[in-house]
Amino acid sequence: xxxxIKERSVMTSPTDLPAVGTTVVDPPGVTDxxxxxxxxPAWSAGVLRLDRYSGLYLxxxxxxxxxxLLPDTFGTLSNAxxxxxxxxxxxxxxxxxxxxxxxxxxxxxxxxxxxxxICLLGTLLTxxxxxxxxxxxxxxxxxxxxxxVNALIITRLGVEPIVATLGMSSVLAALSFWVADGxxxxxxxxxPTFTEAGQATIATVPITVFYLAAVALVLWFLLEHTPxxxxxxxxxxxxxxxxxxxxxxxxxxxxxxMMTGALAALAGxxxxxxxxxxxFGAGAPYLLxxxxxxxxxxxxxxxxxxxxxxxxxxxxxxxxxxxxxxxQFPDLPWIKDLVEGTVLIVAVSITARAIRQRRTR
Amino acid sequence: MNPDQRAPRLDLRAxxxxxxxxxxxxxxxxxxxxxxxxxxxxxxxxxxxxLIKILAxxxxxxxxxxxxxxxxxxxxxxxxxxxxxxxxFVHQDLGLVPALSVVDNLALGHGYARGMGGRINxxxxxxxxxxxxxxxxxxxxxxxxxxxxxxxxxxxVAIARALQSAQGExxxxxxxxxTATMPKAEVQRLFEIINTVRQQGVGILYVSHHxxxxxxxxxRVTVLVDxxxxxxxxxxxxxxxxxxxxxxxxxxxEARQRSTTVPxxxxxxxxxxxxxxxxxxxxQVLAGEVVGVxxxxxxGREELCSLIFGAKPREGRVTVRGRELPALRxxxxxxxxxxLVPANRLRDGIVSGLNVRENANLTTVRxxxxxxxxxxxxxxxxxxxxxxxMSVKAPSLESPIESLSGGNQQKVVLGKWLQTxxxxxxxxxxxQGVDIKAKAEIHHLxxxxxxxxxxxxxxxxxxxxxxxxxxRVLVLRHGRVVSEFNGAEVQTRRLVHTSxxxxx
Ligand SMILES: Nc1ncnc2c1ncn2[C@@H]1O[C@H](COP(=O)(O)OP(=O)(O)OP(=O)(O)O)[C@@H](O)[C@H]1O
Ligand SMILES: [Mg+2]
Numbered sequence: 001x002x003x004x005i006k007e008r009s010v011m012t013s014p015t016d017l018p019a020v021g022t023t024v025v026d027p028p029g030v031t032d033x034x035x036x037x038x039x040x041p042a043w044s045a046g047v048l049r050l051d052r053y054s055g056l057y058l059x060x061x062x063x064x065x066x067x068x069l070l071p072d073t074f075g076t077l078s079n080a081x082x083x084x085x086x087x088x089x090x091x092x093x094x095x096x097x098x099x100x101x102x103x104x105x106x107x108x109x110x111x112x113x114x115x116x117x118i119c120l121l122g123t124l125l126t127x128x129x130x131x132x133x134x135x136x137x138x139x140x141x142x143x144x145x146x147x148x149v150n151a152l153i154i155t156r157l158g159v160e161p162i163v164a165t166l167g168m169s170s171v172l173a174a175l176s177f178w179v180a181d182g183x184x185x186x187x188x189x190x191x192p193t194f195t196e197a198g199q200a201t202i203a204t205v206p207i208t209v210f211y212l213a214a215v216a217l218v219l220w221f222l223l224e225h226t227p228x229x230x231x232x233x234x235x236x237x238x239x240x241x242x243x244x245x246x247x248x249x250x251x252x253x254x255x256x257x258m259m260t261g262a263l264a265a266l267a268g269x270x271x272x273x274x275x276x277x278x279x280f281g282a283g284a285p286y287l288l289x290x291x292x293x294x295x296x297x298x299x300x301x302x303x304x305x306x307x308x309x310x311x312x313x314x315x316x317x318x319x320x321x322x323x324x325x326x327x328q329f330p331d332l333p334w335i336k337d338l339v340e341g342t343v344l345i346v347a348v349s350i351t352a353r354a355i356r357q358r359r360t361r
Numbered sequence: 362m363n364p365d366q367r368a369p370r371l372d373l374r375a376x377x378x379x380x381x382x383x384x385x386x387x388x389x390x391x392x393x394x395x396x397x398x399x400x401x402x403x404x405x406x407x408x409x410x411x412l413i414k415i416l417a418x419x420x421x422x423x424x425x426x427x428x429x430x431x432x433x434x435x436x437x438x439x440x441x442x443x444x445x446x447x448x449x450f451v452h453q454d455l456g457l458v459p460a461l462s463v464v465d466n467l468a469l470g471h472g473y474a475r476g477m478g479g480r481i482n483x484x485x486x487x488x489x490x491x492x493x494x495x496x497x498x499x500x501x502x503x504x505x506x507x508x509x510x511x512x513x514x515x516x517x518v519a520i521a522r523a524l525q526s527a528q529g530e531x532x533x534x535x536x537x538x539x540t541a542t543m544p545k546a547e548v549q550r551l552f553e554i555i556n557t558v559r560q561q562g563v564g565i566l567y568v569s570h571h572x573x574x575x576x577x578x579x580x581r582v583t584v585l586v587d588x589x590x591x592x593x594x595x596x597x598x599x600x601x602x603x604x605x606x607x608x609x610x611x612x613x614x615e616a617r618q619r620s621t622t623v624p625x626x627x628x629x630x631x632x633x634x635x636x637x638x639x640x641x642x643x644x645q646v647l648a649g650e651v652v653g654v655x656x657x658x659x660x661g662r663e664e665l666c667s668l669i670f671g672a673k674p675r676e677g678r679v680t681v682r683g684r685e686l687p688a689l690r691x692x693x694x695x696x697x698x699x700x701l702v703p704a705n706r707l708r709d710g711i712v713s714g715l716n717v718r719e720n721a722n723l724t725t726v727r728x729x730x731x732x733x734x735x736x737x738x739x740x741x742x743x744x745x746x747x748x749x750x751m752s753v754k755a756p757s758l759e760s761p762i763e764s765l766s767g768g769n770q771q772k773v774v775l776g777k778w779l780q781t782x783x784x785x786x787x788x789x790x791x792x793q794g795v796d797i798k799a800k801a802e803i804h805h806l807x808x809x810x811x812x813x814x815x816x817x818x819x820x821x822x823x824x825x826x827x828x829x830x831x832x833r834v835l836v837l838r839h840g841r842v843v844s845e846f847n848g849a850e851v852q853t854r855r856l857v858h859t860s861x862x863x864x865x
Pocket of ligand 2: 410
C-alpha cells in the first residue's frame, strides 16, 4: 500500500524539485490543444492524428473513390476546376460565418447581405453607370455597414444575434427587391475587364480560387497570429473573463460582424463577376452549406474552435462529396440538400458537445 | 482498518486513471466507515478531484477499479447507480447548472413541488429553496442564476442540494474543497452541519487544503502524491508537520520576507464607494503597502475588488495614481496599471476554450507581437516562464486550461496578472484552492511585488492569510468598515471576532 517516492515517476515527483520549480511536464505526444476534457480517445493517438485531420483524409479518399467510379465525369481536370471554382464563392461566405462564430456572435443575414450586394452592384454598374472598381468598393462598404448595423442592434440594443439578423435578412430582402426591382440585371454595357476579373484563369486555375486563397490567408494570419485574433477567440469563449482581462468585448464583436458583412458582400461581388450578370436572389442557396461547412470545420485542425484551415478542409470535403454523389446519382436531384443538411446537424452536434463539456466542468 | 466491525459505507478499490497518455491516479484505494470523516489531502494536481469525479461517474476509471457502497458492489462510471446508492457530492467546480436559477438547481434530481394538475408550485418551491439555504445559514436570492452567485454562495447551494436527501437515504457525503472561499466563522457552521450528518451514520469524504480543518474534523486522512496513495493514517497519530511532510516531502516556509520600505505615495484611493452591499467606503493604499479586507459573507468583502476594477456597477470615486477611474471600464483600469485576480475563477478568471499558454499570455499578448504578428517563440517562452514561476503543474502548455486542477488554474490566473507589472494589484481570494506549498510561494511573490512599490489590496476569506500578508487590515460588516488593525495588531483571532461583530 505504501509506495516510496523513488518508485514514482521522476518527472513529477515534488520532492526533488526546488521550492519554486518547473512542474510543467511536457512529454512528447501529449501536446494536444484540442482534446476534450475526457482526454484524447485511443484511436486518435496514432501518427495520423485522426482527431484533427479526419476530414482531410476523408476528402482524399472520396476524391479517389469517385475518380475510380466515374473516370469520365468526376475524374477529370475540368471537373476539378468546376469544384474549385464553385466552392470558391461558397468558401468566402463560409469564412464570413466562421469569423462571426469565432467571436461568439452569429449572423444569419449574410446570405441576404450577399443577395443585396449583388443587386446593389448591378444597379451601380448600370443605372448609376459608375466605373466598376468604384462600384465594387461601394458595395463592399455597404456590406460592412450592414454588419455595423447588425452590431449596433446586437451590442447596443441587446437583441439576441439570431433574432436581430433574422430580422435584418427580411429587411435586406425588401431592400434588394427595391434596388433591383426583383430583376436579374444583365451587365452588357460594363467594361469587359469586370467579367474578366471573375472568369480568367491563372495557369488553368480559375481566378476565384485565388480570391478565396487570399481571403483565407489574411483571416488565418489574423485569427492565429495576431493579438487581435487571440482576443477574438477569447471573447468567443468567455466574454466575461475576456472583459476583465481588459479586452474591449463589444468593440471586437462589432468588428467581426463588420468583417462578416464585408466578406458576404465580397462573395456577392465575385459571383457577379463570374456570371457577368447580377442574378436576383442568388445568395440564398449559399446559406445552409456555409453554416454546414463552418461547423464541420470546427471539428478539424483545431477541434472545438472555428478556424480557417479546418473550414477550408470542410468546404472541399463537402464539395467533393456533393459533386461525386450528384454525378453518381444524376437522377436524384435532392442529394445535395440531403448531404448538406445531414452534415450541418451532425457537425453541430459534435461541436456543441465539445463546447458543453467545456462549460459544465 | 475499519474503526469498527460494520461494513464500510464506501469502499473504493484500485482506482487508476489515464488522461491521454498521462497517468494521474495509480491504484488508489480508500474506505470510509459509518460516521467517519475521512480527509483526502494532497498538492494541486495530485488527483483528489479526479478520484471524486470517477466516483461520481463523470470520468471513467481505467479497468480494474471497483466500488462498494454499504457492502454492495456498484458500477463506477454510472452516475445514476451511485446516486441511487445514496452518495452525494459537493464538487469543486462542477455539478451546478450555471444558467439556471438557485431554485431550479435545488430541484434538479430531487423534483419540483407540484400543484393542481401537475403544475409546478413555484411559491412552495421557492420557499423550500430559501428554507434549505437558511438551514445552513445562508441568505441567497433563490431566483438569481447560479452563474451570478459568489463562489461561497454556490458552494452553499451545492451543500443544500446534497443535504436535501431524505433521512437515511444518504450513505456518503463527498465535499471537494467546500471551504476554499469560506471565512472561519462559516467554516465552523459547516462543521456543525457535518457533525450532525455523521451522527446519522453517514460517511464523509472531505477535501481541503486547510490542514487545521483536517485535524479538527477528520478521523482518518489519506494523502495523495502525484496520484499515488502514500499513506492513510488516523489523525491522532499525526501532527500538522508530519502531514505536510507526507504531502510535500519537505518543510514549508511561511515567514514573511518583505524589505520594510517606507510606504510611498497613495496609488489607489476610494472615496464614498458604494455598491450592492457596500454602503460607504473610503480607503487609500500606498505604494509598497499590502492592505487586507476581512469580513463574513455578505459584508461587502466579496464585491469590493469587482467594484473598484469596474466589473460591477458602483457609485463614488476611485482614483488610480491620481487619475480618476470611471465605473464599469475594466480596460481603462488595465490601462492605468491595475490588475484584478477575481474570486470567481471559472466565470471571470480562466477562458475555457483557450489553452494554458493563451490564458497565461492573454493580458500581455500585445507585448509579444512585433508589428502585428505574435512571435511564437516569445509566446511559448513567456508562458513557460510564468508557469515555472508559479509552479503550475500541467500536462503541457498546449493543454486546454480546463484540464488543469483547480489550484493550478488559479496559479495561471495569478501569473497572467503578475506578468503585467501592475501598479495596483487587487487580489480577491488569491490562493483559493491552492495547496499549502504553492500558497507559501504565492505569498512570497506578493511580498516581492509589494517590496517593488506596488499597492496591493487583498480581499480574503482566509483570515490567517491576511495575518501573513498584510500591513493593515480593514474589517467590513454590513457594508461598512467597523475596525482597522495595523501591524502587529493584525491577528487571525481578532479578525474573526471583529468580523462577527464581537469585540476583539
Ligand atoms: N480532463 C482532463 N484532461 C487531462 N488531464 C486532466 C483532466 N482533468 C484533470 N487532469 C489532470 O489530472 C491531474 C489531477 O487533477 P485533479 O483535478 O484531480 O487535482 P486535484 O488534486 O483536485 O488538485 P487541486 O487541489 O488543484 O484541486 C492534474 O495533473 C490535471 O492536470
Ligand atoms: Mg481539485
